[in-house]
Amino acid sequence: MFRNYCKIAFRSLMKSKFTSFVNIGGLAISLASFLIILLYLNYELSYDRWDPSLKQVYRVSRQTESNFANNPVPAPLAPLLQEHMKEVEAYTRIIPSGKHEILISVDDRKIYQQNVVMADSGFLQVFPLRLLAGNAATAFNEPASALITKAVSEKLFGKEDPMGKVIKVYNRMAFTVTGVIAEPATPSHINASIILRDPYMAANSGWGNISYISYIRLREPLSPGVLEDKVNRIFYEHRLKTGNESYAAYIKAGHAPSLFTEAVPDIHNFPRLGSSPFKTTMILFLLAGLLLLSGALNSSNLSLVKTLKRSREVGVRKVMGSSRSQILGQFMMEVTIQCGISLLLAMCLCVVMLPLFNQTFGLSLSFSGQLYSYKMILQGGAALLAIILISGLYPAMVFSRRSVVHVMKGNFSMGNTGKRFSHSLIVVQFAVSVFFMVSVLVMAHQMNFMKHRDIGFNPEQVVQIEAMQPTREKNFEQTRAKLLRIPGVQLVSKTTAVPGGDIDTSFSTFNYAGSSRALSSVRVSTDFFATLGIAVLAGRMFSDAHPEDQDNTAIINESAAKSLGVVDPVGTQIRYASCDSVPYQIVGVVKDFQVQGFDSYVRPTLYSISNAHCTYQSGGALLVKVNTASLDKTLAGISALWETIEPGFPLRYSFLDDNFQQVFSSYTRVQYIIHVFTFISVFISVMGLLALTVYMTEQRTREIGIRKVLGASVGGIVALLSKDFLKLVIFSVLIATPVAWYLLERWLRDFAYRAGISWYLFAIAAAGALLIAFATVGLQSLLAARANPVNSLKAE
Structure with a gap:
């Protein structure tokens, strides 16, 4: 019997090639996406699990x-x-x-x-x-x-x-x-x-x-x-x-x-303070789960359509003595074979997609290392079982319940219950698609906001040079003088916290006006603020004309001034709380500037020049502002000079604006994956809607012919066939909108500086979904409406 079930299943697949292609293809794509994200989730959750004693x-x-x-x-x-x-x-x-x-x-x-x-x-x-x-x-x-x-x-x-x-x-x-x-x-x-x-x-x-x-x-x-x-x-x-x-x-x-x-x-995943990459991982996993659900619902809808086309087969089988359980088992076997084929295709897609995913996220994930682990097998098996049940259980029950009397009388419709079920699946599918489209628009809006928001400094034409500690410290002034003699070099400075690079997150406690405050401490050189074009809001910058700046003065940013609770701190004194009796005199307040991206607030920071006070800070890099008119010659001159400054240490440099763009890389990667998911979701929804439209128009072929004979226009018939589906899409938009707004609002909370969620983004997504649905349904309806009514009424 099992062999017979398999033979019938493959015949059924070959008989309905288009439906089978949409069904298996949609499942394979969504399942491949889910398996890759599942692999990524397992990778993230495996951090520091390499020895059981690490929990101690x-x-x-x-x-x-x-x-x-x-x-x-x-x-x-x-x-x-x-x-x-x-x-x-x-x-x-x-x-x-x-x-x-x-x-x-x-x-x-x-x-x-x-x-x-x-x-x-x-x-x-x-x-x-x-x-x-x-x-x-x-x-x-x-x-x-x-x-x-x-x-x-x-x-x-x-x-x-x-x-x-x-x-x-x-x-x-x-x-x-x-x-x-x-x-x-x-x-x-x-x-x-x-x-x-x-x-x-x-x-x-x-x-x-x-x-x-x-x-x-x-x-x-x-x-x-x-x-x-x-x-x-x-x-x-x-x-x-x-x-x-x-x-x-x-x-x-x-x-x-x-x-x-x-x-x-x-x-790694659950730090007490600071951001966690696990939230991004869970977002991707939930979105991949939604995509998989969309594929499974699409398969269920198409399977339901196939049961109606095979109603006479059910009647004949029951007349020949087949029990309801046998018919149910046959259909579930067909669904299982379909899902099995989808799984095999999904694995092939994973082989193609995984290198691209690794390149996007900078990983080296491999199914060969994790696919055969018990965890991946159990998780993949559970996902496959869920797909089989979602795709086939209800259609199989409908398939097995077909009444012999109704079938033999030619009643092949799905009935009100089946129609409501089918329409519900379309609503859910398009709700998922609308959610993805809104997500893409909101993320693009936030990314555009971050890229064009004033970051408080000008990274263009600034070269970051990795330098040894002697070069950055005792030999800095000599190095600076040599670099400034190179044509095209305008300014040279140094800092222990490079914008867009590794950020010095250390804080020190300072005493100010009888109270203590924790401020980030950064060592810089005289021309640091001029090199980056940072504006001074009060007081002055560091200057070679003020020898006291080398040891006894400091500049703070806006956030530090707010933290100290003073409007104009220029001229006041601040000192390290724990180990220094010599105070700094604050000589300036600079505009806040972004060094970590817009997911973090600007840290309250004190800038000083000398390491003579309290703590010793090193690290960081040199910053060189250059004229890009003759950039190649300038870089060649810097490279030649570097061989004399640090013999045996090749020049390593990068442009600060390129480095700062790396701050957005994690969000850009997520945005890229969401784009892919959105395309897949819309494709699955469109293919499912197209297959269902084909079935509906076939069911109403004679009705269309009669309406044309009675004078109905092509436009009227298209509107008649399309309006029910468009109502479903509108309903899906109404469901997806509040859910998308709630979840995306929570996602935006991770950003210290964010753009709001505008209503027009939802309007664009809704219009896009309606346009896609109308184009899909309308095209098929137009073909049916333009058909010759003579062909559809011959049997009458």
Whole structure:
């Protein structure tokens, strides 16, 4: 019987080629999109799951008064916690380079490498990485030890064994390779290609050093509330306490706990403060689910149409003795085969689409690595089962319920219940399409707003140059003078926080007018604001004509002035709260300028020149404003000069406006995927509506012929056949509009600066849906209306 079911199913597919093509094709496209996003979701959820014990590892961070996360904490904090908390088994402190490239060399071979981590001796005790070579228990015992990945080993040493060999950082600091680390089985929030034991850790372990990100490993997991209470009590008792006031009294007096902890597996997707990429992942997953639902509903509608065409077959089968369960099983088998074919086609589409998805999101996802895992099999199987039930259950019940008497009398209509069901599916499909269209328009509106909004500075004609610390610090003035002698170079400056680049998120507490405020501290040079064309709202810029600017003056931005609660702070004094008795005099207030994109508010910031006060800040880059009239010659001159400034270090530069556009990249990627989803959704809806229109016009062929004989016009018949479908589309617009408005309004909340949702965007989406539906239905109706009535009335 099973063989017979399969044979009938394939015959049915071949008999209705157009309907089968629309059905299987729509399902395959939506299923392929869903599987890729499902793979991406699994990838995101697998962060820091490569070792079960990571649930016992916590990052300790500080929360500023402005509710910003400050991941670096004072260097002695982690050792203090281990000393006074019996629950702490081990700790480690790290400084990751992130995307910043570090020069690594072996003899004459040099590479620039991202993801270099400087750590203390406890790193492998906290993060139990597996070593391909070396002993994890002793690999980090000696100072100046280095762990490298296999990929880095091949870059530096080829096929040679790297163990015991020496690598150099910036041609100066030497480290001995003591281990080769295996890539973690899942992604990690710490991307480590090279891990170096910090040779300066002991000398830099004062409370004033807030450069290290600290992690603690507990013997057993603790609830977040209990752990944070213990951590803050110890920090208060051994660092903040100045008199006899208890911790409870300190908190009761209005002081908020400053430290918070995050379990390592939660850091990437569920950070306590700051933005999370998981929201974007969930948006894509929900949209892919909607797309899959649209494909399944389309399949259900088309399957219902097919049952009506095969009504006489049902009658004959029942007369021949087939039971209702046998007919039901036959139809469900046909639907299962259709969905199975769609799944196979979807897998082929995934092979084609996945490289494009990887390129768009900068990933390296592969079905070969995850498709055969039990999780993907179970999830894919559940999705397929859901599609089969949605696509086939109701049509199969209608198919099996066909009355022999009605069928033999020639009654092949779907009835009021079937018609309502079919129309409901069309409403849902077009509601999904309208939702996608509105989403595209709102996202495009927001992106256009961000791209054209005043960012507060002019990034054009500004070149960012990566430079070594001596070049940025003690040799900066010499380097600046040499660069200014190159034709085309107009201004040269430096900053520790480059707009559009890695942002220094560290905050410091400042005392101002008897109160304390947390401000971001940025070191710049005299011409920084002039280089970027940043406007001064009050006071003046830094100037070489004012020698005191080198050490004792500061400039703040608008947000800082608001944070300090003063209208005109020029001439007032501000100082570091914890470690500096020499105040800054505020000499200017500059306009707020965007450095991170419009999903973040401008941070209240204090700009100064010298590192003589309190904390030492480095990093960042040089900024060179150039004349683009002879850009090639200017860049060639800078490149030639750089060989004398930093011999052996090739010039690395980028244009600031290009870098700043990268801030929008994540939103641009989501916008691109939504465009694709919208096209697929509209295509599926149109194909389903077209197939249903073909069926409806076939059912009303004789009615159309009679109306034409009685004098009905072609336009009148087209309007008659189209109006019911257009009513359904209007109803779908009414359903989709409030849902789209609510969800998109919540999406826009992620932006500190956003455009509103205008009514005309919904009007455009509604008009587009109506136009697409009318074009689809109207074309088929026009063909039916122009048919010769003689052919349709022959049988009469």
